[in-house]
Amino acid sequence: MKTNLILLFIVLFSFGSCVSDEESARQVNSAFQGNWTGSFSGDESGTLTFVVxxxxxxxGEIHFxxxxxxxxxxxxxxxxxxxxxxxxTNYTFSGYLQSSASNGMWTKNNLKGSYSFQKQ
Known part of the structure; x- marks a missing residue:
């Protein structure tokens, strides 16, 4: 009986201690925090300002x-x-931020283009 209770506790603890990939990817003190500005061009053009x-x-805010x-x-x-x-309205900017800049592609349905961000 005692062995069964211990095994049950171990199994329940194992499931409770699992962390999703998304949770493990979150951080408490992002290395990218701060003010960023940039521009985008292509089928649409404008500027972006955002804070990490x-x-x-x-x-942030996007200006068309x-x-x-x-x-x-x-x-x-x-x-x-x-x-x-x-x-x-489904504009999507994705890619990788570097320590002080980022370049990549944006999309919205059939529209697309490129962007460039700089950390201030």
Whole structure:
């Protein structure tokens, strides 16, 4: 009986201590935190400003040159620099942040282009 109880405890503890890949990728003090600015071009063009917060959350604003409008953009950067940012109208910026810059591609449905960000 005592052995069965110990085995049950070990099994339950094993399941309870599992951490998802997403959880393990989150950080407490992101190496990328700070203010970032950049531009994008292609089928649409404009500028972006965003802040990487200490836990890796990305919060900012995107400005579109053609329509002279702005929209919120939000995302998350992992400890290794991999990030994804999206707007409510499906603009997606993804790639890897380096210590002070990033270059990559953006998409929205059939639209696409490139971006360049710099840490301030």
């Amino acid at each position: 917060q200490k836990e890796g959350t990305m919060v 040159n053609q329509t002279n409008t702005t929209e919120a953009i939000n995302g998350y950067v992992n400890f290794d620099g991999k990030f994804d940012m999206n707007t409510k």
